Amino acid sequence: MSKRVFGHIPNVYEGDIFESRIALSHSKVHRPNQAGISGSQKEGADSIVLSGGYEDDLDLGNIIIYTGHGGRDPNSKKQVAHQVLSDKNKALAINCQNQLPVRVIRGANHKSKHSPAFGYRYDGLYKVTDYWKKRGKSGFDVWLFRLEKLEVDRGSIFELNEDSPEYAKATRTAVIHQRINRDYQLTLKVKEVYDFHCQVCHTRIVTNAGFYAEAAHIKPLGVPHNGPDTLDNLLCLCPNHHIMFDYGGFTIEDDFKLVGLEGELYVKAEHRLNREFIRYHREHFTT
Structure with missing residues (x-):
């Protein structure tokens, strides 16, 4: 049974460009050919793609506010129903609670100055620090996930087997984030x-x-x-x-x-x- 890898994929480096979703899938950086979230509600999410599909996304570079999955019309791509905290969305929530890293890929269609000019670019590991529900721009409830960039040792790879989880030894990580001055x-x-x-x-x-x-x-x-x-x-x-x-x-x-x-x-x-x-x-x- 194939393992879900939480972390970098061997021989794939931050900044690598892939010309299509099929190429991404073959590289194992992001396996699904269409879904923006790769994961399950029992294991967590191993990768996400920012492709411009959701209007409530916010890309600040080292911080991303990522819109969850669901509620869109398959033809018009417009939000027509409320999102729920299940399936792929629950997978990202598990990342937050269990501190599992997620691979982030940006696509050229994603409207952000941080997106590549063409294709899809692997932009490294992020951690999910928070998630919440809000009324989106469409008027329907969406689930949002706050992601913060991680700088991780290349040797730090977490593998998850659906039958018996196996995790690599813990390594030191440096987190890039904006600090809040608290009283x-x-x-x-x-x-x-x-x-x-x-x-x-x-x-x-x-x-x-x-x-x-x-x-x-x-x-x-x-x-x-x-x-x-x-x-x-x-x-x-x-x-x-x-x-x-x-x-x-x-x-x-x-x-x-x-x-x-x-x-x-x-x-x-x-x-x-x-x-x-x-x-x-x-x-x-x-x-």
Whole structure:
């Protein structure tokens, strides 16, 4: 049974040009002849192609906002239905949660200054750092995936066998990304307000360095969400509920009742949450 390779393909180098999708498939850089995402919802995605098919794509070079699969009319290519987090889209979500790299190929038809003049160009490895739902330009829901460029040792190749996963030894990687200047005094403040207790489960984690909790932004920082680094956009959560919240495992109603979990969010009087940010999370991160 063929293995799915997460990483560089041997003897294929960043910047290599392929004249057609068939050539891409034969090289094993991107196996499907038509689909833009190569992967499965059980394993993850090993490669994607930027070919200009989706109007909500945003290509900034080292950062890509990539539109998921589905909902387009096969003839007009227009978006005519909502996308769902399944199949190829779920494959990219698995990459995000399991930190699997994805190969990125840009096609000449992709309207970007970063695209090649002709054919298809292999542009290296990216990691999926975030994914969310939004109402697209067409008026239908689409799933978007934020990809950040990776600089990876050529020897770092992950292979996945559908029957028995086998991964190469871990190697050091250097990540190219834009850093966001966070106010760490605010993160400490929200933890102190709740005495390091999770606002969902009320757990307080004890370590040999003291108590531990995490500050979670309701509306994420950075492009494309551009949420503010302010106290009314922060929650104090345990690691489990932080991950669940970031990946849409639960969300919050305007009256602070939880959706996806029982109960309601514990909110102290001195911590005034902005319901606009709560609505944003509810609209963009739940299925």
